[in-house]
Amino acid sequence: MIYRTLKPFVLASNSPRRKDFLTDLGLDFRIEAREIDESPLTAEDPTLYVERMAKRKASVVADLFPGEYVVAADTAVCLGETILGKPADEQDAVEMLLALSGRSHVVRSGICLLNRQLNREVVLSVATDVHFVEFDAAVARSYVKTGESLDKAGAYGIQGSGAFLVGRVSGSYTNVVGLPLAETINVLKNEKIIDSSIN
Template sequence: MLPIYLASSSPRRKMLLEQLGLPFTVVPPDVEEEEHDGLPPRKLVEALAAKKARAVAPAISRGLVLAADTVVVFQDRVLGKPAGPREAAFMLSLLSGNEHEVYTGLAVMEKPSGRLVVTHECTRVRFRTLEEEEIARYVATGEPLDKAGAYAAQGLGAIFIAGIKGCYFNVVGLPLARLARVLREFGVDPLKCFLEK
């Protein structure tokens, strides 16, 4: 099996990839996640994921480089990681009582061939109505400050989610079903690898 390199410093993506039982090495990309004005969300996350994969690829001689990027979108407005507590509270007030989309771009690059597959996943999430006081308390925990859309579905933010349509793991940051399909394009089948251990 080709070695797998996760181009991410996210502990959530590391945890999700571990669920597949595949051995991998974490290689954080040295890139700025700047906004690409004018790009629709699906193209934005695909471009950022591809950028991360390309940033790590030169350090790899052989294997698969896996990268991802996640954004929250509310009424065509991209909500990345909040700049601070005030912006986090503002984002949560926007999401309160409403539906939004979570997009994750996924890029897998093979070395040394340079073959690159880029795709994305979209999940709809519905929040219950939040009280100002609970928004303030949640922001005070610090959890939303490094999360796209200012919440963590796998953490305390779960108490705000009234419903999800689509891939839950996409909301956490790595759509596992789509990833498995992409890996199979490169000859890596997680189930087969597990059984052959």
């Protein structure tokens, strides 16, 4: 155990990766996630989009548990100003991957901590630059056939076999996985929700 939980909190996410990150640090929390409309607004800035999504995810859960701290996050893969969500099907996944081949893109995550009863809200975002190696359509199709692409923004998972697509990362690796862990821990510590396990 690296951290101890001082105040109970809720993780508003069904992502196994986000759950594992926090569990591995020894944190005690429960999961209460609700589905929301994740469609970007017309010409919405990618940073504002992930922050809005994180706030919305936290808000719908905080409505149910107004006296508790709720932590939510949203991650998007951005090619320029274009937000790449989860692919609709295998062909869409292949097209996304080929658009990223040999190019740099930005993975952005929004984080929101919300306590409705205390009227306390903290929102921030984190950006990581990711550069893909160059590959052809046959490689993209083969990777998509693994099934790893279809539930991930940008159609790849850096923590899985999709790691071979990545030439370099500049910034938070855990952000690319789906939760900027250092920044999330800082928010929880600053709000005195968690503390180091040894004092």
